[in-house]
Amino acid sequence: MSGTSRRVARVLIDSPLPQLDRLFDYAIPAELADQAAAGVRVKAPLRTAGRVVDGYIVEVADEADGERALSELDAVVSAAEVLPSRLHALARRVADRAAGSAVDILRLVIPKRQVRVEKQWLASAPVESPSVQAEILLAAHTVLDAYPGLADRLAGAGRIALDAPARLEGDRPAWTAVLAAAAVFTLAAGRSAVLAVPDYRDLDVLHAALEEILPAEAVVRLDARQSGPERYRAFLRTLEPAPVVVIGNRSAVYSPVANVGLLAIWDDGDPLFEEPLAPYVHARDAALVRQEIPDETTGEKPALLLAGHTRTSDVERLVLLGWVDDVPAARRYAPKVVLSATNESETPGTRIPSAAYRAVREALESGPVLVQVARPGYAPTLVCADCRHPARCKHCGGPLHAKGRGAVPVCTWCGRSATAWACAQCSSPRVRLASSGSERTADDLGRAFPGTRVIVADGAHPVLRVDARPALVVATRGAEPLAEGGYRAVLLLDGDRMLQAPELRIGESCLRWWSNAAALAAPDAPVHLTGVEGSVARSLATWTQAAYARAELHDRAPLRMPPTARVARLEGDAPAVDRALATLRSDVPELSADAVLGPVPIDRQGYPGARALVRFDYARGPAVAASLRASVVTEAVNARSSRRGPAKSRAPRNILTTRLDIVEPEL
Incomplete structure (x- = not known):
């Protein structure tokens, strides 16, 4: 074969072994010459393993040296080019930054193959570019104009940190209008937009906002709750050259849309953006990497929009470096936050001070009241009533909790009932509640406000919306439902317990939880934070979350703690x-x-x-x-x-x- 040339496929093997995270050369046999193209799924022999493995062709090239010993491709799985070069380049750069494997990134992006869906897609005509109505584009400009210079930065591939308006517009949070306007602005320019939000609640409200202003075919939703065929159909749509608005959770930042013009992340401080699988890349970091990659056709970079009610120390570090622009609103809006403390006549440590109690009673005359608590359940933890030592199971050592008032304590680990429990420290048989969960708080408030509806919203009792009738809505952090017209008052409980968590970023987390809850209040409705003092409480009261992030960076720098290093x-x-x-x-x-x-x-x-x-x-x-x-x-x-x-x-x-x-x- 001296002097002859042949077609060679460079294949990325789908394997968790780190030593296989590179491209392997395979000869393309004559019978597969017409099918083997860059981006398709293939099966290839792996001599070291003695078996056939799955992989993707990254590129196909002519090789002049035909004498090099190469194995041949075993099969081409399908003609669908599911790994475009732009997706491989992104996965490679993100994996290199995180010391991981590119194929681990691709597993987050490329769904499992659905044969019927794929055949329909291959046989269908190309999707046409969606159009944006003039009045919709004008309305989008009106929303963006509330932030001077925002539209110019979106058009110029800028990197933007934006404090979203902490209020409701109609029956949805105002931030959905900002992200939707940015997406419309980008789509009207003939480019795609990718919007990533933390969970399904945010995804639902953002999707509803986009459906009102854009045709259905212009929006693609990537959701882990979708069925296999639905998710694969949505993924295949992102491979089309026609621009589209992609919305989804953390993996949406890798969406392989062509000519992406906007990458937007809402509430990047939410831990749901932290990928739990290797190589554990945060969605914000992946977006920062992607923003630096120019489009392979136009050479243009996308804009990056990091929006939230609070400012993470990660984003604030980039703002201080000048890498990200802080774009403030022309007119600042802040909820009415009150720091409620017990007065001289009240017992120190009272869970609901009298001022907050009166605010709740007055607000219930006109509509619902939100009560945010730290934990779900009735009584998450129990302690000895005499020595305050944590109550532990005598069988496995797990913590005990109570399912209701007067109920027998139960172990959270093994599920055994502690019918004859005695404290290991002082032998006392008595226990007391160390903290109150959502169900016990609802029980207590139900007795304090007889005749009032009490709604529990937590992981075990998901509630998405409540009507405008008076009600006490007891919700755990992050599970707060939307209220028609906004809550007439917001009561933030257990703040002191939240701040006691042994976490480096607990102050940032608490500020984010409280700010997101305060943003659900109706205009001029009071937001009472109880039992908390210090810089976190002052930042919430003055609505200066960015200043708190700067102070956190200043404190962490001498210790070289993230994100300063x-x-x-x-x-x-x-x-x-x-x-x-x-x-x-x-x-x-x-x-x-x-x-x-x-x-x-x-x-x-x-x-x-x-x-x-x-x-x-x-x-x-x-x-x-x-x-x-x-x-x-x-x-x-x-x-x-x-x-x-x-x-x-x-x-x-x-x-x-x-x-x-x-x-x-x-x-």
Whole structure:
């Protein structure tokens, strides 16, 4: 075959093994020459595994050297080009930043194949570009004009931090109108928009706002609650060249739409944007990476819009660096927040101060009142009534809770009833409630306001909307339903308990929970925050969340805590962790002397292991990620031959794992 040429496919193997995270060359047999195209699914032999595996063709090229020994593709699964080059480039860059595998990113984006849906799509005519009516575009400009300079930045691929209006417009939150207007503005320019929101509640209200102003074919919803065929049909629509508005949750930021003109993320501080699967990339970080990639056809970059009622310290850091522009509203709107504390005649620690109680009673005369609590259930935790030691199950050591007033305590771990419980510290048989959940709060308020409707809204009792009739709506944080006309008062309880959580960002989280609840209030309705003082409470009262984020950055900088520095976590066998850290020091000698914390011993599925944290500047990110990824691959390759025998097969599969951008650094 000397001097001859042949067609070669470069294939990305769908495998969790880190050493296979690269492109493999395969010869294209003559019978597959017409089918093998970039982006299609294929089956290819993997000689090291001795089996046929799934993969994607990333590119096809002519090779002049026909003598190189290459395996041939086994089959082309379908003609649908589900991996366009723009999606592979994004997945590769995001994975490299997070020291992960590109195929792990693609698993979040490309749904499982649905043969019937795919055949219908291949046989259908191309989708035509949607049109935007002139009056709809004019209304969108009116909304955007409330933020001077916003439209220009959207058109100029700007990066924008926006404090959304904390109020309702009609029966929906005002932020949905802002995101919808930005999407219409982008679609009218002939480009696609991608809007990512935390959960299904936000997705529902945003979808409803878009349906009122855009034709149905102009909006694609990517939702984990969709059936397999529905999700695959929506994904295939994003592959069309016609512009579209894509809405979804965290994985929507990877949507492979062509010529994307807008990437928008609502409420980026919500933990639902943190991907729980490897390589654990936050949707905000993925959007920042994507915003830097120009379109392969037009060469233009998309605009990036980070909107919320609060400002995360991550976004505020970018604002202070000048990387993201802070675009304030021409006219500032803030809810009426009151910091309620007990007066001299009340018992210290009273859960509902008299001022807040009066506000609730007055508000109930005209409509519903929202009461936000920290936890669901009746009494999430119990303690000894005498020594206040946590009440634990005598069988498994799990915490006890009560399902109702006077009920026998039950273990939350094993489910056993503690019928003859006695405190392990003082032998007292008596327990008391350490905190009140949503159901107990509803019970107490029902007795305090007899004859008033009481509605519980939490994970076990999802409620999306309530009418304008008087009612007490007791909701856990994040589960607050929308009220017709807005709540006539909002009562924020358990703030002191929320702030006691041992988390680095608990102040940011509490401010976000309270601000989102306050935004559901009717105009001029009071918002009472009870029992909380300090900077978090003042930021809510003055509606200066960005200032609180700046103060947080100032406090974390000396400690080099995120987001002032990036933090990576290494876990694995102690020798593997030591080798990886030594390699990192050699590859990145610029790391400071105190960059590494640990290693400390940990338990890995019954086997001894070690964990270490690495703190590093953003400028060192690419070098650190490359070094850690190389160590993961090296350890995986070296360990492959040693995994033999029944005893060793029970050991943890990964000798070494790494995760970058840890939000809560813990050894």
